[in-house]
Amino acid sequence: MSYSPLQVGNGNFAFGVDVTGLQTFLPHNTLSSWGWHNSSLPTTPNQTSATDFTGLDWWTHDRLVNYEQPNPAEKDISQWMIANPHRINLGRVGLWFGGKNVTEDMLQDKAQTLDLWEGSIESAFSLGGENTVHIITVASPETDTVAIEIRSSVLNNGSLGVFFDFPYASGKNKFDAPFVGVWNATSNHSTFLNLWQNGATVKHVLDSTFYFTDIKWESDAKIERESDTAHRYILKPGATNDDIFRFTVTYAQQSATQKIPKMLDVRTKAWQWWQDYWENGGFVSLPIAANFSAKELQRRIIQSQYLLAVNGAGKEPAQESGLVNNGWYGKFHLEMVFWHLAHWTIWNKWSLYDRSIGVYDRFLPTSIERAEKQGYEGARLGKMSDPTGRSAPGEINSLLIWQQPHPMFFAEMEYRKFPTEKTLQKWDHILTAIADFMVSYAWYNETTKVYDLGPPMYPVSENTNPNQTVNPTLELAYWRFGLDVAENWQQRQGKTVPDKWRTVRDNIAPFPVEDGVYVLYEGIKDMWTTPETAEDHPGLLGLYGWLPPDSRLNLTTFNATVDKVYQSWNFTYSYGWDFPLLALTAARMGDPEQAVDWLLDPNNAFDEVGMPVGGARVATPYFPAAAGLLLAVGMMAGGWDGLEGPIFPEAWDVEVEGFQTAM
Incomplete structure (x- = not known):
């Protein structure tokens, strides 16, 4: 084919x-x-080196902040930095x-x-x-x-x-x-x-x-x-x-x-490696003889396990099309690292997780440099990246923030598996630098007496006006989650927790609510009737599913939000990790039948060789869909704090083994 x-x-x-x-x-x-390969640099005057790229200054809370965005006055060098380096065949x-x-x-x-x-x-x-x-x-x-x-x-x-x-x-x-x-x-x-x-x-x-x-x-x-x-x-x-x-x-x-x-x-060594891969870690057996949905889900599980070992287990985080072809010039996205790697922790495939998780340590110097250049403390992670740690210019690239707490998730999952001093030391300097940026980025609003996130920023869905986007729901929850983990990390080591960490966590803006449901961000207008904001990634449902429930979460409001998403969202334009996210939320809410339905939704297609074909907006195999499927299935198999797995439809005869309990 x-x-x-x-x-x-x-x-x-x-x-x-x-x-x-x-x-x-x-x-x-x-x-x-x-x-990887670099094309020749431009010959345009004053645009002959990467150092000639200056980005753009953008008003951010009454001060100019420099962002890595294409500069119209530096068109050639901006495009060169977007496209270089690029992966080669x-x-x-x-x-x-x-x-x-x-x-x-x-x-x-x-x-x-x-x-x-x-x-x-x-x-x-x-x-x-x-x-x-x-x-x-x-x-x-x-x-x-x-x-x-x-x-x-x-x-x-x-x-x-x-x-x-x-x-x-x-x-x-x-x-x-x-x-x-x-x-x-x-x-x-x-x-x-x-x-x-x-x-x-x-x-x-x-x-x-x-x-x-x-x-x-x-x-x-x-x-x-x-x-x-x-x-x-x-x-x-x-x-x-x-x-x-x-x-x-x-x-x-x-x-x-x-x-x-x-x-x-x-051939012999390959056989030995693959035998070890299949015989160790998590395994789930579904009733494929009696149920068509179970059979199709089992097919996707097994083929995804193979394809992710081939395409998503390298020394760098995977690009979204793996090693099938090139998307975004072959670069990988740091906000997508969660969806590429989280499943390895649940399925107990730690040797494959270990291959690329060091990216946070390797990229720490460039992340610190990025934050310092913008006037923040700590380390600000980039987005569209290559092995050097440089983030490609882009308006969305430079205004995303949901990649920041990812290291907290990985560190916590690792500590649950390996509760050792070695694990604490491995992550301590990274979590400290990330948390320092998170509290430095949060802006104290003298009027509301809370800490705001944004503007300017793009939420996880990347479909809003950045100058109007403030306090997006998922990012607020993830900020609190990340600062909770950072505090626990310090306490485990007997270290003093910085007062600012607690102050920001405890006083960050509340989740925005309108008409009894959570909304994408604070002050959004006509969210449910505007096509651009009622499609793409339904990230606000990550409050309860992707993330463990926050103490601020109102389950009545959240249940109403889920109903509203089900009724109003244009799922034709959802893709990739959207359906695993929906499945995680359904499973957390005690509805495994709906969770399976989301994983097998017609808009979440997997072809006959197991490739996740993406969706209406993605033209390449889109491996966050496969990794997200394994994350959702793994959490349904192994359960999470407070609920033991497996959590599948009641009529299914399911056997599971080797899974790590999720948070």
């Missing part, structure tokens, strides 16, 4: 395939955590049919199976009614290696081989999907072939970026460039080969020809 490839991968590396088990007919992507691997022009339609007897237990793909087809080809594709759990076995009687007559092709980086499209890279700009980049015994290395140079592709084969073969102007190489098995040809392809920032694994070694 052109949209949703089958994939093999390890969280830091993914290889998408077509019907051949390679990338023969469709240039599905080979993406990694480390594969490392290369394409496909079948070569002896120079013949073979199309997918010419193949017969096509069959393909993804083995979830082993993390491998088995593909088969015939050409001309004979000459059957079998291919096994598997990725190493340790390196960015794809290992391939081809079985066919035509391997030794010169009519079947393998090609390797390398594209130029795009960097011009916010969404580089479904295929990443530019394949016809051959003069913009260079490749160099170096031969060694039973192997070859291709060095790929794109401006100042370069990396290596080590190809190792296990029997007689030769490789050569297809033409002087192409970045395409053909690997031809020798005439003395038997019916099996095995090889591996390893992508890396440095070549390591002496350490390249063999195909069967990769």
Whole structure:
């Protein structure tokens, strides 16, 4: 399929395939955590360096605050910083049919199976009614290696081989999907072939970026460039080969020809890794034989577990389209880290959680710098990020705040699992810096005698006027939650809790209420009849579901709010984590049937290979939907403080094990 490839991968590396088990007919992507590229800087006068970007000053409570927003006077360097660095497609691997022009339609007897237990793909087809080809594709759990076995009687007559092709980086499209890279700009980049015994290395140079592709084969073969102007190489098995040809392809920032694994070694280690993955952590068994909804939910659970291990378990937080293609130039969003990683804590997959949770420590210096530049204390987290910790310019990017308390959630979940001094020390400096910003950002309103959040700001739904947005409901609750955790963290260590933390927490603005229901933010007009504010993310329901109930929460008001959302919201434009959020709220309210209905809502589609296809506003696979589904299911399986799981429809016979209790 052109949209949703089958994939093999390890969280830091993914290889998408077509019907051949390679990338023969469709240039599905080979993406990694480390594969990034910077385009040339602009040549516009006074816009030739990132230091020439100054952002914009915006009135914020009677003072000018500098925000990382595109500056009309610095259009070129602003756009360069938005688009750079961008993630690159490392290369394409496909079948070569002896120079013949073979199309997918010419193949017969096509069959393909993804083995979830082993993390491998088995593909088969015939050409001309004979000459059957079998291919096994598997990725190493340790390196960015794809290992391939081809079985066919035509391997030794010169009519079947393998090609390797390398594209130029795009960097011009916010969404580089479904295929990443530019394949016809051959003069913009260079490749160099170096031969060694039973192997070859291709060095790929794109401006100042370069990396290596080590190809190792296990029997007689030769490789050569297809033409002087192409970045395409053909690997031809020798005439003395038997019916099996095995090889591996390893992508890396440095070549390591002496350490390249063999195909069967990769397959064995992959099988061992995936077996361990499936046998440890949480597991839920639903009554799939007796109930269609249970069967569909079980399918989504299992396929999401596989796809998130491939696409959402890297050393950096996942981009929203994982390693399938590029969204937002391949960058990841710090406000989405909750939805990408929280499920690992509930399902007790801590080794995968550990891979990228260090982002908060690594990004602390740039977060402190951002806050200081704006006149705040502590550390202000960015939004649309790359591995350097820089946040891409953008009006929404620089005015979001709901990413701030995420470290408090993760620290608390980690402490519940590992209540040690090591955990306290790991998070102490991070939570302190984040809490210091949170209380510094809160503005004391002399008229109302409370601390306000905003303006200017965007709430979680990103669909309001930032100059009018003050005291959004979810952010108020999350602020109080975060400062509660920060205080507990200090007390566990015998440290003095700063008075300002308690003062802001206890005196922050109340949740805004109009006509007996909670609303998006204080003073909003016609919320329920204005399309822009009664669609997208129904974040205000996160008060009770995503978050444990706040002591200020009025359940009568909240129940009325839920009814109002159900009646008035345009769910056609909801997507991603919206439906898991709705499911969490329904489950907390004692309605697991409704929770399941939300997870299986028609607007929350998962395709046949398990890809969360997003929604009306998202054009790529949208993995917060998959991770959010696992978070909701995990909380329903393991329960939360005060309510033991499992919490599923009463008629369902459900078995669960290995889940951590949520807050």
